Amino acid sequence: MNWETLSTTNQLKAIIAESTDHPVMIFKHSTRCSISSMALNRLERSWNQDEINPLKPYYLDLIAYREVSNQIAADLGVEHQSPQVLILSDGKAIYDNSHMGISYNEILKIANDLQTA
Structure with missing residues (x-):
């Protein structure tokens, strides 16, 4: 998986703007938490x-x-x-989930739904 690293608030502003061109995903990870890992x-x-394109992942x-x-x-x-x-689209968070609710299949469904909308 090719993560783009998110590390500044200026970059966050750019990612929110980027979501008007294509959906983006942000994964917020706690390096101290076993559930997060x-x-x-x-x-x-x-x-x-290939199957989730054009959703771009940020870490x-x-x-x-x-x-x-x-x-x-x-x-x-x-x-x-x-x-x-x-998941961000058109500058807004359209989906969020946490802990064990984080599911690739659900993320894929949302990405596919955005493609057909």
Whole structure:
């Protein structure tokens, strides 16, 4: 899986703008949490960029970049969770889930629905 790293609030603004061209996904990961590591591993094992294209994945280490996580909550109106996955389209969070609710098949369905909309 080819993650793009999210590490600054300026980059977050650019990613939100990018979501007007194609959907993006942000995975917020706590490097100190075993549940977060398990959710990340499950997602990475299932990920198939060819079938989920054009959804672009971004990875946020929220321990190292907590201010970016806080800005996500403020800019997108989504309560902070860890781990958490968000899908953005047209500058808005259209989907979020956390912990064991993070599912590649659900993310794939949303990406496919966006393609046919």
